[in-house]
Amino acid sequence: MAEARKTPWHLWLVGVLGLFWNGFGATDFAMSMIQGDAWYRMNRMTEAQIAAMHAYPAWMYVVWFAGTWGALIGTGLLLFRSRFAVHAFAVSLLGFLMSLVYGYFISPDKTAAHGMEIMHGVIFAGCLFFLWYAWTMAKKGVLR
Known part of the structure; x- marks a missing residue:
């Protein structure tokens, strides 16, 4: 029988920071659905960006939901030391x-995404980090 590993201090740090980081993404999704244009304008989106949001096909809302809520769920699973955190972060990255x-x-309208390259890079780095971290903790036996 495998010995249970003690939870390292950095798991709590990554988990709490992840709640804030990934919680913002989930909040953005929820507020976009609840407040719509008012939320977009409050976040200083241009009219072209708002129009692009309205032009989303239905399947893009599923993709957006999976990306944002997958990350938040992954963070919760990480804090509960569940190996399924790896899967949730993989869904989020996808x-x-x-x-x-x-x-x-x-x-x-491909121009709506332009001007967001730096933020997209930061989000991509965050997705990779959380997936890598959960995968590493699973390999070390910290996640069950």
Whole structure:
């Protein structure tokens, strides 16, 4: 029988920071659904960006939901030391990548995503970090 590993201090640090970071993404999704244009304008989106949001096909909302809520769920699973955190973060990364493909290659208005490259890079780095961290903790036996 495998010995249970003690929870390292950095798991709590990554988990709490992840709640704030990934919680913002989930909040943004929820507020976009609840407040719509008022939320977009409050976040200083341009009219072109708002129009692009209205032009989203239905499947993009599924992708957006998977990316944002997958990350928040992954963070909760990480804090509960569940190996399924790896899966949730993988779904989140996939959702984010699919949203980039849509925004830069499929969307009829590809200009709406431009100007967001730095933020997209930061989000991508965050997705990779959380997936890597959960995978590393699973390999070390910290996640069950």
